[in-house]
Amino acid sequence: MKKKAIGQAGWLWTGLASxxxxxxxxxxxxxxxxxxxxxxxxxxxxxxxFFTPTFENFYHIFYRSMSNSTEYVATGFHAYFFNxxxxxxxxxxxxxxxxxxxxxxxxxxxxxxxxxxxxxxxxTRMLPPIIVxxxxxxxxxxxxxxxxxxxxxxxxxxFNLPFSIWMMKSFFDELNTEIEDAxxxxxxxxxxxxxxxxxxxxKAGLAATSVFALILTWNEFLFSLLLTNKFTRTMPPAMARTxxxxxxxxxxxxxxxxxxxxxxxxxxxxxxxxxxxxxxxFGTIKK
Amino acid sequence: MSTIELQNLTKAFGDLIAVNxxxxxxxxxxxxxxxxxxxxxxxxxxxxxxxxxxATSGDILIANKNVNNLDxxxxxxxxxxxxxxxxxxxxxxxxxxxxxxxxxxxxxxxxKKIFEIADILQLRDIINRKPHxxxxxxxxxxxxxxxxxxxxxxxxxxxxxxxLDVQLREKMRGQIKEVLSDLKKATVIxxxxxxxxLTMATKIAVMRDGFIEQVSSPHDIFAKPNNIFVxxxxxxxxxxxxxxxxxxxxxxxxxxxxxxxxxxxxxxTSFNLNKDESYFLGIRPRSFEIxxxxxxxxxxxxxxxxxxxxxxxxxxxxxxxxxxxxVQNRSHNIKIGDSIxxxxxxxxxxxxxxxxxxxxxx
Numbered sequence: 001m002k003k004k005a006i007g008q009a010g011w012l013w014t015g016l017a018s019x020x021x022x023x024x025x026x027x028x029x030x031x032x033x034x035x036x037x038x039x040x041x042x043x044x045x046x047x048x049x050f051f052t053p054t055f056e057n058f059y060h061i062f063y064r065s066m067s068n069s070t071e072y073v074a075t076g077f078h079a080y081f082f083n084x085x086x087x088x089x090x091x092x093x094x095x096x097x098x099x100x101x102x103x104x105x106x107x108x109x110x111x112x113x114x115x116x117x118x119x120x121x122x123x124t125r126m127l128p129p130i131i132v133x134x135x136x137x138x139x140x141x142x143x144x145x146x147x148x149x150x151x152x153x154x155x156x157x158x159f160n161l162p163f164s165i166w167m168m169k170s171f172f173d174e175l176n177t178e179i180e181d182a183x184x185x186x187x188x189x190x191x192x193x194x195x196x197x198x199x200x201x202x203k204a205g206l207a208a209t210s211v212f213a214l215i216l217t218w219n220e221f222l223f224s225l226l227l228t229n230k231f232t233r234t235m236p237p238a239m240a241r242t243x244x245x246x247x248x249x250x251x252x253x254x255x256x257x258x259x260x261x262x263x264x265x266x267x268x269x270x271x272x273x274x275x276x277x278x279x280x281x282f283g284t285i286k287k
Numbered sequence: 288m289s290t291i292e293l294q295n296l297t298k299a300f301g302d303l304i305a306v307n308x309x310x311x312x313x314x315x316x317x318x319x320x321x322x323x324x325x326x327x328x329x330x331x332x333x334x335x336x337x338x339x340x341x342a343t344s345g346d347i348l349i350a351n352k353n354v355n356n357l358d359x360x361x362x363x364x365x366x367x368x369x370x371x372x373x374x375x376x377x378x379x380x381x382x383x384x385x386x387x388x389x390x391x392x393x394x395x396x397x398x399k400k401i402f403e404i405a406d407i408l409q410l411r412d413i414i415n416r417k418p419h420x421x422x423x424x425x426x427x428x429x430x431x432x433x434x435x436x437x438x439x440x441x442x443x444x445x446x447x448x449x450x451l452d453v454q455l456r457e458k459m460r461g462q463i464k465e466v467l468s469d470l471k472k473a474t475v476i477x478x479x480x481x482x483x484x485l486t487m488a489t490k491i492a493v494m495r496d497g498f499i500e501q502v503s504s505p506h507d508i509f510a511k512p513n514n515i516f517v518x519x520x521x522x523x524x525x526x527x528x529x530x531x532x533x534x535x536x537x538x539x540x541x542x543x544x545x546x547x548x549x550x551x552x553x554x555x556t557s558f559n560l561n562k563d564e565s566y567f568l569g570i571r572p573r574s575f576e577i578x579x580x581x582x583x584x585x586x587x588x589x590x591x592x593x594x595x596x597x598x599x600x601x602x603x604x605x606x607x608x609x610x611x612x613x614v615q616n617r618s619h620n621i622k623i624g625d626s627i628x629x630x631x632x633x634x635x636x637x638x639x640x641x642x643x644x645x646x647x648x649x
Contacts, residue, residue: 181339182372182433184359187389200376 091156099164171205207275296345
C-alpha cells in the first residue's frame with residue numbers, strides 16, 4: 001500500500017474526521033473543563049466556556065467538609081486510588097502469567113479434546129457476571145475472602161483469564177514453530193524455547209492483552225461494590241458513593257475524580273501504544 | 288562414525304499412519320534424499336530423526352547409538368529448515384552464532400567460526416543485516432550456514448531449496464553439494480523435487496504413503512525402478528505405462544499386444560512369463576528412436592500434438608483410441624498429423640506385473 005503523507009487526505013475528509021473526533025471527545029472535554037470550574041460555574045446555564053480555573057475540586061477529593069460541618073477532613077480517597085492500582089495491577093499480572101502459560105500449552109501441546117476445554121473456558125465469558133454474583137458473594141462470605149485483597153484479586157484474575165488465554169493462544173498460534181524447532185536443534189531446553197524464543201515474539205500480544213484486561217478490571221464496578229469493604233474499596237464504587245451520599249450532586253468533584261481516574265489508563269495506553277497497535281492488528285496484515 | 292540408522296520406524300497420528308515400518312541406513316559421507324509426493328511421511332521421518340517428533344515404534348540409531356530417549360538437543364544434529372527459521376530479531380551473525388552457545392566457545396572463536404562460514408557461503412556483506420532485510424536466497428544460505436557452523440554428528444535438511452526460484456535453486460544445489468562433500472557426514476535431505484534428489488544425493492529413498500518404495504543410487508532409481516510408482520515419479524516427462532498382453536514368448540523376444548498393435552520387443556534376457564496374461568510396459572519418452580518404415584518391432588501411429596521443449600519436442604502419438612508420448616530432437620521436424628514409426632531402444636523397456644512390481648532378471 002502506498003503510504004500517504006499527512007495532509008494528503010484533503011479538506012473534505014479532514015473536516016469529516018474532525019467532526020467525528022469532536023463528537024467522540026466532547027464529553028471528555030466537558031468533564032475536564034468541569035473539573036476546573038468553581039461550583040457556581042459548574043451549574044451555570046448556558047455552560048460557561050470561559051472561566052477562572054480552580055483546583056478546589058481536586059483539593060476536595062482528598063479534603064472536604066462532611067455533612068453540615070464546615071471543618072475540612074481527610075476523605076481517605078488516596079487509599080481507594082491505591083487499591084484500584086494494586087488490585088487491577090495484581091490481577092492483570094496474575095491473569096497474564098497464568099494465561100500465557102496456559103495459552104502456550106493449549107497451542108503447543110494440545111490435549112485430547114483441546115477445543116472443548118477452550119470452549120468451556122470461553123463460556124465463562126458468555127453470561128453476564130451479575131448472574132453469578134449471589135453464589136460468589138456467599139462463597140466469599142463462607143471462605144472469609146469477602147473484603148480482602150486476596151479475594152477481589154482472585155475474582156478479577158478469574159474474570160481476566162479466559163480473555164488472556166484466548167488472546168495469547170491466538171498469538172502463539174501465529175508464530176512459526178520452525179523457529180522453536182531450530183532453537184531446540186541449537187541446544188535450547190524447553191524452558192529457554194519458551195522464554196527466549198516464544199515470549200520475545202509475542203511482546204505485542206502481551207501488551208495488548210494486558211491493556212485490555214487492565215481497562216476491564218479498572219472500570220469494574222459490581223464486584224468491587226459487593227466484595228470489598230471500606231479498606232479495600234476501588235475507585236468506581238468509591239466515586240459512586242460520592243454521588244449517592246449527598247442530596248446535591250457535586251459535579252465538579254465528580255469530574256475531578258474522573259480526571260484522576262483516567263490518568264493511569266491513559267499513561268499505560270500511551271506508553272504501550274506502539275506494541276498495542278501491532279497487537280490489535282496482529283494476523284490481519286500479511287507478512 | 289557419523290551414521291544414521293532407522294529400524295522399523297513407525298509414526299501414527301491417531302488413525303493415520305504417517306510413517307510405516309521404515310528401515311534405512313545412511314553411512315558416513317553419504318547423502319540420502321527422502322523423495323516423495325507431499326504427505327508421504329518424509330518430513331515426519333526427518334523430524335523423528337531430529338527428535339522433534341516422537342516415534343510410535345521402532346529405533347533410531349545415530350553413530351550406532353540408540354537415541355530414542357534422547358532430547359533433540361542431546362542428539363548432536365544440525366538441521367536446516369524449509370522456512371529457514373531464522374530468529375527475526377537477530378542479525379545474520381547472531382543467527383549463525385546461536386548454535387555455538389551450547390559449546391561454550393570464547394568470543395574470539397565464535398567470531399572466527401562465523402567469518403569462516405560467511406566466507407564459504409558468501410555472507411560477508413550481509414553479516415549485520417536482520418532476516419527481514421535479506422533476499423530469499425540469502426536467507427537460505429544463512430539457514431545452511433547455521434546448520435554447518437557446528438560440528439554435529441549428522442546433517443538434516445528439510446526441503447532446503449523449495450522456496451527459491453529456478454535459477455537460484457540450480458546455483459544453490461551445486462553449492463550445497465559442494466559444502467556437503469567437504470563435510471563428510473551422514474546427511475539426510477527431504478525433498479519433493481526429483482531433480483534436487485537426483486543431483487544432490489548419493490542415495491535416494493522414494494517414499495509413498497509412509498512406506499519406502501525403493502532405496503537406490505540416483506542412477507539406479509532412474510534406470511531400474513522397482514515398481515510403477517517409482518517409474519512414474521522419477522523422470523520428466525513421465526514414463527509411458529502401457530497395458531499389454533503377451534502373445535508369444537521366443538526366449539528373449541516377446542511378442543506383445545500393446546495399443547492394439549502387435550509389437551516385437553527384445554528384452555535381451557529371458558523371463559518366466561505366462562502367455563495371454565496382462566502386464567504393463569514402461570517406456571520413457573526419451574527411449575524411442577524414429578525409423579522411416581513400419582515393421583514388426585515399431586510403434587506406429589499419428590502425431591496428435593507437439594509440445595516445444597527447447598532443443599527437443601514432446602510429441603503425443605495416437606494409436607487408435609490410446610496415446611503415448613515421446614521426446615525427439617527438433618531436427619526431425621515433426622508436425623501434427625504426421626505418421627510416425629518408433630522403435631524402443633534396446634534394454635530400455637521395463638516390464639511390470641499386474642501389482643505394478645517390476646519383472647527383471649538381474
